[in-house]
Amino acid sequence: MKISKRLLLLGLIAAALVMASLGAHPALAAGAAAGFDPKAVSDMTGFDPTKYENPSGEVVKIGVLAPFSGDAASVGQLYWATSAWVAADINKRGGIMVDGKKKKIALIKGDTMGKPATTKQAVEKLCLQDKVDVLWGTSGSHLTAIIQAEAAKYNKLHLNSHSLSDNLMEGKSFTPYTFQYIWPTYSVGNTLAKYYASRKERKFYILDQDYVFGHELAESFKAGLKQYVPDAQIVGEDYHPLFNKDFAPYLTKVKASGAEVIFTGDWMPDSSNLIKQSRQMGINTPIAGIFLDDINALIAVGPEGSKGMVFASQMLINYQDGIQAKWHEAWKTWPAPYNTALYEWLGSTTGSYVESLYWLLDVMQRAGATAPDKVIKAWEGDEWLGLIGEKLTMRACDHRVVRDTYVTEFVSPNKWYQDCAYLDQLVTIPAEFVTLAPPKDSERCK
Template sequence: MDRRRFLTTTALGLAAGASGTFPMPYLARAQAAPIRIGLLAPLTGVVAAGGREMVDGFNMYWEENRSEVAGRKIEVVVEDDGSNPDVSLQKARRLVEQGRVDMLFGNLLANTGLAVANYVKGTGTPYFIPIIAADDLTQRQRIPNVIRVAGYTASQTTRPLADWALKQGYKKIATVSQDYTFGHEQCGGFAQRFTEGGGQIVGQFWHPLNTADFSPYLGQLANAGADAVFAMETGADATRFMQQYANFGLKGRIPLLGAMNMTDQSVIRTMGAEVDGIVSCAHFAEGSDNPVTVDFVKRHTAKYQKMPSLYGFSMYSGAMWVAEALKTIGGKTDDRALLLSTVLKTELTGSPLGRPVKLDSFGNPVYDLYIRKVQRGADGKFWNVPIETFPNYSQFGPYDPAEYMKQPPYSRTFQGIKR
């Protein structure tokens, strides 16, 4: 099918190119008027595994709903962003200018999302980012047509974790993190909140992405005199860090707290006892006993033979969010302003979270955030089980938005630490 389509379009393209016109296959089908959604996901490159789960989660929602909203068919056009911002930008242009999509969804890495966001700022195309967590996209550099449906900002979920850590009596914490913006933001949220609550950050260690050997950092962490360690790791770094943390004998000696990506299903589903007991904070916990979540996890596991990761959950819920808004306005995608304002107003009730979620005026969700602990489930697999809830927690947490945005964005040099 695909090959045939490729051959015919190529042949047509060549023939038409010679005769001076070019076919526009996408326009030719306009009479059926489906809603066209461009989905940008990294199917190749360093985060390809996560990209696959994004597409799966997104498709799962549409398949369960017969790819239809308000009487209009949904057509999803998937493009590979190659885990690369330049490729993302190129593909976004392609989807908008040639594919004539009504809206864009997706991207995983912050730099790819920021590149696409900068582009849609000019075109006005609605762009939904359930995975991109870059703080400023819904804060200091808010773009009205970019909405973080079912996503979160990087520093949003690490603040409650700091509060929780203080409650446990931890006075001194050392942080270790991947050295890039996403890490700076997650660590910053934690460090600022923890020090404002009277705690002390006794050391911050930044390592490059794809660090194979953590022993230099683990040695310093062991001798930092910390009551607990906060780690921000993603992907293969997360796997290696947690393994080496256990191998180094630090597990059980110094409690390990993590940013949510570190103990996400995409990381821990292949791991063993070394992940046991790690505490993180997130809006989604696959080990929740909420019946709606239980049902979602069951459906996802039946369909893809694995528990949903954050990627799958977020894309599924993001699709649902926009679908609900489309139902409200009868599937009218032509009026972008109406679509965007409706999405902003839509309170999502049916998501796998099992509780209603709404967006703040900056287009970022306000969640009941869970403190989660990695535990062994009934089937012997590790998952994140909620142990405490911080209700109604926005991206600004306890701060006043206007006041908060006066401080600089988190970076390696600015972590909001109060001395």
């Protein structure tokens, strides 16, 4: 076949036009392999979360929704240290290119106090008074449900960093403004059940917080066991109030039940108190959970008390260079309350907070905008490589992340801490075993 010069020229022009139009798409313009770039992290020497100050001028405002006071104030500190880190890093790089200019990041606290009514007030203040661009948080699915509803009401983007309930993104609860970064309870249940399929333990005692997340998590774990460990036994099941002060009555029942594993979804401060009180009572039954990375609690029970605990997470950092080295170096000068071992390295919880924010800001930069509709469009279906190089896919129809998950058994000695057992080898559970199917009742997912 003979190709004329004119045809060749036309073909070249057409190809150039196609390339140019593809290049105009923000996601493709930035290259196919979007993700966290450890080399791009600024020199963070001198960074101190207690001295973080918002930049002046035009900024991207992030409303940080967390319990900054009350029983779970320690969780608020985790949120603050990590969000301040990401904001300071991005600001040192000059900000992100959105709305036609480079904008730095400003953080505004919204104190939920861990209570529903206060959460609603905090969101209202962030949206109406502070006029934030994004809401980020929080811990507690019942509180996140409120944030979701309010975010949709005020047309604000909401990144759910740490509420796992399966229901949040289903049925009437779904709103296009919210993205659930964290893994859902279904994935937790299946991750741990799959892990225990290859182990000898068969007697489990479920001890969870008495709210939607605790109950859903228990159901997910039971369903997972039924599928992967059919001969497993649930020898007891209890639900305690959030921010419980005394675990003794529950632990006494655990002891009497002959359980080989305590399964819990408790988060700080409950997880920390459960760990400490169980060991103080002489109950050394291994605990399996997803928020067991309060290093201060692990150190309190020592290597013997923390050994054998099974820790599952959506993201576990098992390297000490890159961002870990920079975080660790900066941490050495941090004052109270950030000068404890809990902040020494990026753990599963802190690492996840950091990862979720880096992803959000990267998506905003690729969208080239802060407007919710543009960010939503850029994020739906987005593929991104996370802090450990893991592939994260934001499923377009229900805004949940498809990802591999990880399990580890705490051992001592380890490369992280001398005074307690901690992670060493990671077991990867592939996404195909732990991914929650898109909701059947959703028109968007059909």
